[in-house]
Amino acid sequence: MSPITPDDVTRREFLETVAKTGGQSFLFGSLFVNTALLRLPQAGADPKSRAEAEVGKGIVYGFVVDTTKCIGCGSCVRACRAENGVPEGYNRTWVEQYTFYPDGEVFVNSPNGGENGFADPAPTRNKPTGPEAPMRGFFVPKLCNHCIDTPCIQVCPVGASFKTDEGVVLVDHERCVGCGYCVQACPFGSRYLNPETGTADKCTWCHHRVIKGLLPACVVSCPAEARIFGNVSDPESTISRILATNRVQVLKSFLGTRPRTRYIGLDSEVI
Amino acid sequence: MHHYITEGYVLPNQAHIYWTTMIVLYPYITGIVAGAFIISSLHHVFDKDELKPVSRFAMVMAFAFALFATLPLLNHLGHPERALNIMFTPNLTSAMAGFGFIYSTYLFILAVEIWLVYRTDIVHLYQNTRFPALKPVYWLLALGVLDISKEAEAVDRKVMIFLASIGIPAACGLHGYVGFIFGAIKANPWWASPLMPVIFLLSAIVSGVAMVMICYILIHWVKGKETSYDCVHALIETAWYFLIIDVVLELLELVNHAYMANEDWTILKQLVTGKLFVSMFIIQILLGSVIPFLAMGAVVVFKEKVPAMARNVIGVVCGLLLLAQVGAMRWNVVMGGQMFSKSLRGFLNFEVDLYGREGLYAGIVIFALPFVVIFVFSRLLPLWGNVDTFPKEWMKEKPPVRQPLKGWSKFTS
Ligand code: SF4
Ligand code: SF4
Numbered sequence: 001m002s003p004i005t006p007d008d009v010t011r012r013e014f015l016e017t018v019a020k021t022g023g024q025s026f027l028f029g030s031l032f033v034n035t036a037l038l039r040l041p042q043a044g045a046d047p048k049s050r051a052e053a054e055v056g057k058g059i060v061y062g063f064v065v066d067t068t069k070c071i072g073c074g075s076c077v078r079a080c081r082a083e084n085g086v087p088e089g090y091n092r093t094w095v096e097q098y099t100f101y102p103d104g105e106v107f108v109n110s111p112n113g114g115e116n117g118f119a120d121p122a123p124t125r126n127k128p129t130g131p132e133a134p135m136r137g138f139f140v141p142k143l144c145n146h147c148i149d150t151p152c153i154q155v156c157p158v159g160a161s162f163k164t165d166e167g168v169v170l171v172d173h174e175r176c177v178g179c180g181y182c183v184q185a186c187p188f189g190s191r192y193l194n195p196e197t198g199t200a201d202k203c204t205w206c207h208h209r210v211i212k213g214l215l216p217a218c219v220v221s222c223p224a225e226a227r228i229f230g231n232v233s234d235p236e237s238t239i240s241r242i243l244a245t246n247r248v249q250v251l252k253s254f255l256g257t258r259p260r261t262r263y264i265g266l267d268s269e270v271i
Numbered sequence: 272m273h274h275y276i277t278e279g280y281v282l283p284n285q286a287h288i289y290w291t292t293m294i295v296l297y298p299y300i301t302g303i304v305a306g307a308f309i310i311s312s313l314h315h316v317f318d319k320d321e322l323k324p325v326s327r328f329a330m331v332m333a334f335a336f337a338l339f340a341t342l343p344l345l346n347h348l349g350h351p352e353r354a355l356n357i358m359f360t361p362n363l364t365s366a367m368a369g370f371g372f373i374y375s376t377y378l379f380i381l382a383v384e385i386w387l388v389y390r391t392d393i394v395h396l397y398q399n400t401r402f403p404a405l406k407p408v409y410w411l412l413a414l415g416v417l418d419i420s421k422e423a424e425a426v427d428r429k430v431m432i433f434l435a436s437i438g439i440p441a442a443c444g445l446h447g448y449v450g451f452i453f454g455a456i457k458a459n460p461w462w463a464s465p466l467m468p469v470i471f472l473l474s475a476i477v478s479g480v481a482m483v484m485i486c487y488i489l490i491h492w493v494k495g496k497e498t499s500y501d502c503v504h505a506l507i508e509t510a511w512y513f514l515i516i517d518v519v520l521e522l523l524e525l526v527n528h529a530y531m532a533n534e535d536w537t538i539l540k541q542l543v544t545g546k547l548f549v550s551m552f553i554i555q556i557l558l559g560s561v562i563p564f565l566a567m568g569a570v571v572v573f574k575e576k577v578p579a580m581a582r583n584v585i586g587v588v589c590g591l592l593l594l595a596q597v598g599a600m601r602w603n604v605v606m607g608g609q610m611f612s613k614s615l616r617g618f619l620n621f622e623v624d625l626y627g628r629e630g631l632y633a634g635i636v637i638f639a640l641p642f643v644v645i646f647v648f649s650r651l652l653p654l655w656g657n658v659d660t661f662p663k664e665w666m667k668e669k670p671p672v673r674q675p676l677k678g679w680s681k682f683t684s
Pocket of ligand 2: 158
C-alpha cells in the first residue's frame, strides 16, 4: 500500500472550494440566465390581447364562425390544405356534422375532416334505436381558437409557441423541439405534430396572408360567408359589426382559455 | 405516426397518438430512480438499519436508471438536437421546462453522493487491484483524490449526510414533478388532477422498492449467498405500506371521477370498463395490488413465523407483480388519456408498435441499459457493501480495518 500523506491533496480545501465556487456559479449563472431571458425579445405578456375593447390601439384580429350559414361543402378544408401544405390525415380546420334524432341521439361525424363535403345530408345511424328520420342538423367548422389565455403557449417548454401582438397564436418551427406537450394541452384538438417537419403545427389564421393584407384561405373560399375574419379593434370593420349585432359563444368556455374564435348559433351539444 | 382506427367521433388531429411507449417508459424509469433512492435514504438518513444490505445497491440502481431517464424523451422528440433549448431558453410558465434543471440537479447530487460513499473503496482498490489495467480506471474514478485520512473521511461524511438530506426532496421533486406534467393538463379530464403528483410519487416508491427487492433476492440466490432475513422483511414491509397509500389514492381518484360524474364521466366510464379494463382492473388492481397486498400483508403480520424461503419467494413474486402494477398504472394514465378524443365522443384503437424508433423493442433495449451499467459497476466496485465484500482474489491486500467514526458509520459500511 503506497503511503498517503495528508498533504497529497488537501481534501478539505478541495471540497470547500468546490462547494463555494459551485454554489456561487450556480447562483450567478441562474441570475444571469434569468435576466438574459427577461431581456430576450419574447412575445410574452400581451397587453393588447386582453384589451379587445381598447379600440384603435392597434390591430387585434378576431374570427367568427356563423354555423347557421355553413353548408358543409368542405371548400375551406380543401383551401386550407392547399394553402398551408397540411399533411394528409391532419387538419388545421375541419367541419363537423351534427344530426339530432327524436330519441335523443346526437350523431356527430366529420369524414376526412369534411374535406370532400358530406355526401349524406342526414347520416344513417349504425345501430338505430329509434326512428330513422332525423329532427334537425347543422355543420360546425372548427379551427384554432387563438385563445387569449392559451394553455398551449403556457406549456411549451422552450417558448416555441407564442402570440403575436395582433393576438395570433403561432409556432416557431426553428425552436420547437417536437415534444407534443402543446398538442396535449390544447383542449380543442387544434394542434398536431407535423410528421414532415417534426414540429407542432396548427391553424395560423393564415398569418402569412394576413400580413400582406389578404384574408385567410378558408374565409376567401367559403361560398356561404360562414367564416368572418377581421380587426376587432376597429369598430367599423365587418367583424366588429357582426359581433355587435349577434349573440356569440365560444367552445369549452368553462376551461377559461378565452378563445378569440367565436361562434354564432352554437348548440350545447357542440364541444 | 399511425392513423388509428377510431370508434365514434374522434377529432381529426386526434386520430393519432402522440405520446406512446417512450412516454410510458419515462415515468417508469424516473419512478425507479426515485424509489430506489428513497430506499437507500431510509437507511442513510432515517436509520432503518435492516436496509443496510441493500442501501449501496439501491443507490447504484438509482444512479444507473437516472443515467438513462432522458433517453426515452430524446428518442421521442421530433428534434432531439434541440433538446438543450429546454435549459437554454426555458419558458418559465411550462411545467416541462423545469425538467432539465430538476433532473440535472438530481443527477449531480446522486453522482457526488455515490462518489463519496465509494471513495475510500475506490482508493483502496486503486492501491490493491490485481489488474494493472484497472489502476488508471480507479484513479479516474477517485478523481485523483487519494487522501483517505480520518480527517478526509470526516469531511466526506458531512457532505454525504447533507447531500442525502437534500437528495430526498430532490428525488420526490423529480418524480412528483413528472406527475404534475400530466396532472396540470386541464384539457384532458383523465389527467387533470392534483392527486397525480402524489400518486406518481407513491407508485414510484413502490416500483423502486420492488426492483431493489427482486434484484437483491435473485442476485443472491444465483450467487448462492444468503439474503438477510431482516432486510427482506423490511423491504416487503416498506413496499406494503407504500402500496396501500398508493392504491388508496389511485382508487380515490377513480371513485371521485365516478361520483362527481361530470360531463366527461360518460366517456371515462366507457374507457375504464372497455379499453382499460384489463390493464386497470385485472393488472393494476387485482394482480398488481390485491394479491401483493394479501401476500405481503401476511409477511408483515406473521413476522418471524414466515420461513426465509417463503419470504424470499413472496418478495420476488410480489416484486414482479408490483412492477407490473406500476407499469400498468403508467400505461393507464399516459395511454388512457389519449385513447379517447377530446370530442368526448370517440375512441382510438391503439396498438403497440413493436419495431420502430418508439416501439416496444426500443423500449426494452432502453430499459435494459441500466442493468448493463450495474453489471459493469459490479466488476469495478462492490455492490452489496464495502470493499470487504469484494472478491478477495481481485485484490492484492486486505482492506485495512477502519474504526468507524462515531455517528456516520453507516455510510462506509
Ligand atoms: S385552440 Fe388550442 S392551439 Fe389554438 S390557441 Fe387555443 S389552446 Fe392553443
Ligand atoms: S411541440 Fe413544439 S410548440 Fe409544442 S410544446 Fe413542444 S416545443 Fe412547444
